[in-house]
Amino acid sequence: MKLFSHRKRPMHLGKYPMHKIRRVEHPTTHISSDVKRVPKRANMFTRAARGDLGKKAQFERTNRIAKTPLSVALRNMSSTHDDIHDGPVAVDKAPITKDLREVAEHIKSMCIFLDADMVGICEIPEYAWYSHDDDGTAIEPYHKFAIVIVTDQGFETIDAASGDDWISNAQSQRAYLMGSTIACTVADYIRQLGYPARAHTATSSDVLHLPLTLLSGMGELSRIGELVLNPFLGPRFKTHIVTTDLPMQTDKPIDFGLQDFCNKCMKCANECPCNAISFGDKIMFNGYEMWKPDVEKCTLYRVTNQKGASCGRCMKMCPFNKEGILVHRLALWVAINVPVFRRLLSKMDNWFKYGKRRVENKWWWDHENIEGKYIFSKSVNQRDLKQTLNSQSDSRYAVFPPDMQPPPVHDDPFPVDRKEGMRRRLRSSKPPNNS
């Protein structure tokens, strides 16, 4: 129940006051001009499926990917969209406005009308395209613009979860299904207007979502590493992209002080169940100056988690993952505008026990598929808050830059070289000499 009306707020602005966040020319994460494009084969989930992370991960990834009935249902639904990501483009261009701003506002409004939580638009840099498809064919960048659609994974359910229990995968799948529904609709609509457009979702994507999310101003890269963080939703969202040649006005990246905040806050690193998130400083990785997580550990944990389905504990524990009531907005305002308070806010988050499971709100059932039969799982991750900080040294993390990744086509396992990865990590952990 709201006190004040939203009737004077134009639709394209969406639910959150993103227009009040500072815009900058370049993402707050430095991205150099030599980011290498990577093949889909290098995606860690694909690597797990091909055996690069060992036999156990391969078995779990290929046979038990959806081991809870709700994940199965949601995946089955998403897969009905397989054939509608792309399609024929209308021969004649529709008589629409030439005003690029109007076009952008129209498309954004449409996404908001379709229940997207946020939308941003950017041009697609070449490095955001995968270099090669799963079958090894080279991918030529084919569209100029990206519409980045953000869907919230929902506060209420994650409030009751540990982040790596039996609802975790379904939370992702739910956001994927919603996003796929929106992206496929918008792509189809644009094609009807006479412009090519394709939806890129969890089931099929030719682009890397992370740089596009940054460039379209939907968030900043966080300590979690492979995760963009939005001031209002925190890291609690999934992205879905429509690439198109429909000319539109683009957005700029945002700066809400996150690089400094994450510098002062270690909560995700401390709470990560597999110690994959760095406690240290940023490093240069494939052209990005970022906190680079150990993606092998992270993928392995998610894929082989025996006390839950997958893991998203980092986004559960992040101080930016909030319900969004007035007090949180005030705290957010302070976090953005008063840098000296950031360390305190991060501490306060623990004092107020944010991150503790609200078990009375747990509504899901802990089903697990064991050899074709669902049973109530015997073990469930039941994590709450850690009280002490247990930093890990940088030497325990591995990185796998493009030259250590498998070639576009490689059917056999291409085992990750952990030792070399750890060596690379140490070598790259010196502060980069960017200006």
Place this chain on the structure above:
Amino acid sequence: MRLFSNRRRNLHLGKYPMEKLKRVSKTTTFISDDVPRVPKRANFFNRAALGDLGVKAKSERPRFVGKLPFARSMGRVCQAHLPRHKGDPSTMQAPIPENLVKRSEHFKALAYFLNADVVGICEVPEYAWYSHDTDGTEIIPKHKFAIVILIDQGFETLDAASGDDWISNAQSFRAYMWGSNIACTLAEYIRELGYEAQAHTNLESDVLHNPLVMLAGLGELSRIGEVALNPFIGPRFKSSVVTTDLPLETDEPIDFGLQDFCSKCMKCAVECPCNAIPYGEKVMFNGYEMWKPDVAKCTAYRVTNSKGGGCGRCLKMCPFNKEGLVSHRIALWSAIKLPFMRRFLAWLDNKLAYGKRNPVKKWWWDLEIVNRKVTVPKDVNKRDIKNASEKPKAQRLGLYPAETIPDPDRKETEPIDRKTGMKLYEEARQKNAVRIAAKNRTAE
């Protein structure tokens, strides 16, 4: 932005305080025990497609949804979900709690997790099943329980629309699409657990949604007639249904005083662009005592509307269609608790100019597909509010009860008989007047 936390509210209770409404054992709309089942052939959109409503409606019906590029896109997504409506349950049944209340709370919470707006559960009466499929094959009632899901069509966009302009059908389809997402996911999930379940959406439904919406306690039948009304989202919703064999705890119908409110409010009838909503009293129709609209007029208007795609002006104009601010909740509270305020509230709604289009929120483009080309339509319905004191127009409504509908497998045109329809309406009106008079006498 909210002031107070919802963290103490269990997910199965949903977004709206539905648990605070009065529950009753029978629907506030009287339903007799001899409601006839009807075939899908009798659905007026199907009748329009087969020419029963005339040549124009027949030729316009195929492009009813598809003439709006946006609605067409959503239609495609809905189509993709078709294979997930029905299916065989998995052979191994999963263990689930014995406690029926726990079960129902689980499925409701899941529906809310999937962004449903209001959810309720009821047993499916036999009359809620269609009697025959579109191809004429008989439909055997197969599941005992229904999970009924309401999806808000969204206040903001409707705020800018007239209800019958070039966004109308897209608004319906947005809600249909989400309804289909939720219902098909729920049905898949229940089947995965090893129990029978079927999703019923706008594209494919073996059940009539109206009685189920009432029985599951999600709304009362309104003056609009074929539309149930929820106190919090008004008539601004679409429903989707999951039927299942899995035993569940059911809900009871609600009573928030709507029958009395609608008897004192004529706004939908005044504003209906085709004069299909009755100003008069309820009549008996197929066993329901209801305000019965002229569905032939209504369908023909929606299908042949040349200044927009579809029509949902009644749900735009209803005083219960509100943004949901604190002030609206207070008005709602007095509408429910203080019967003498109802006439005043209906009057106030017009006085405060609710129903006027809000141009700030118009974001869509008026586009129409003509001969496979996207064009700018020549005209658009621009309606605001009519004068509240306007006298009821002379109204001639037709009634098309079960005994006048075509055979289940009839492929040929069977034109509606307007003359008989109007005669039947008049008879039903007189009969009910006698019935009410008799009822009043016994009450005295």
